[in-house]
Amino acid sequence: MTRALDIFRALGDATRLRILQLVRRMELSVGELAQVLGQSQPRVSRHVKILCDAGLLARRKEGSWVFVALGQSDAVAPVAAALDGWAGEDHWAVADTARLQAVRADRAAAAATWFESHAGEWDAIRSLHVAEEQVEAAMAAVLGEEPLGMLVDIGTGTGRMLELFGERAASALGIDRSSEMLRLARAKLQGRGNTELRQADLYKLPLADGGADVAILHHVLHFAEDPAAAIAEAARALGDGGRLLIADFAPHDREELRERDAHVRLGFADEQVAAWCDAAGLMMARVETLGGSELTVKLWLARKAGPALKKVAAA
Structure with missing residues (x-):
């Protein structure tokens, strides 16, 4: 009471x-x-x-x-x-919805402007944050030898994840909102017959429900105005047993990254990511921590909780 x-x-x-x-x-x-x-x-x-x-x-x-x-x-x-x-009918709700859309548009516009102006420096900027080769090796280890099937790289940027894992996939799709990023990715990935690049939004992936086997969000989530929605959309696109691999930062206090590099979020705690995955029907399978620099990188691997996995979890 x-x-x-x-x-x-x-x-x-x-x-x-x-x-x-x-x-x-x-x-x-x-x-x-x-x-x-x-x-x-x-x-x-x-x-x-x-x-x-x-x-x-x-x-x-x-x-x-x-x-x-x-x-x-x-x-x-x-x-x-x-x-x-x-x-x-509620006039306050209508007005609040309109202003909320404006807030989201402001966030997206700020990130898009930054991406367009820094596209040519993107891979170099990433390497300043943490040793990228260490992150890539850890991602490969987490994905293991299991077939990748249909791979989607969400927020592909200059296409590095497709370059790294695309040859192991039956087919690969990279999506990004920035046309300039995609231009650079196309130059890097030309000749890859199994790879497609498309301009699209991470909240509206150009994939049918269950159309992907593996989805990657590599240093993308901290730019997202709604991380939970981004994870939910990735989960929608995964088939039963499909895997979502997220690489991003642990919580930090580098406030200058908001202004200088358009970061919306200053890293994520394990429990945050686990809760978003759970809400999206994903089961957390593995968490890795890569320290050794000012910014700690985390890897979270989650699986789509299809009937077979649910039986295993319940056993």
Whole structure:
């Protein structure tokens, strides 16, 4: 009864209801919530604290930014079901949706501008972050000798992952939003008969459900405005037993990467990635940590939880 009272008190404010509905769509920073709501950051922070205290939201500090995600599922799920059941015409919801789309567009535009202006330096920039040959060797070890089948490299950039693993695949597809990146990838991969490059969005992969056997997100997730949605879309494209390999950074405090290199997120914790994979129907199979530099690289390998894997997990 006490918890129920805390939840109802927390939701007894129109702004807090709006915040909860916005965060149900995607993780947002406090600054972005303030932008969507048209309120000051201190005021939004107070509302967020009340929702966090009730277990409906959770805060995660990344450098100077604080990101807000959904809280405990046993608190959020019944509230979400009630809100969906009561859904109707709401001018605030319509306005918030429009402003949220603008926030997402701003994020995407900033990243696209950076990619276009740095396309020629992309491989060199990656090598500055961490020893790329070490990452590539670890990725090869994690994928092992199992056939790759249909391989999709999401956010292929200059095509390095296709160059590295494409010959082991029956067919390979690299997708990227940047036409300049794809131009460089085509020059690098010319003559590869089993490889296709397409301009597309990582949230709308040009693949049928279950069309891929292996998907790679190599140093892509920290540029994504909605990492959970990117993982969910990759999972949709994988067939039962298909594998998703994510290479990205562990949490860090290199704040300058937001401005200099257009990073949206300053790394990811194991539990974050595991929760996103679980929500997308993926089972975490392996986690590797590659330290030795200012930025630690993590590898997460997850499998699509088809009927056979579910039986093994339940045994």
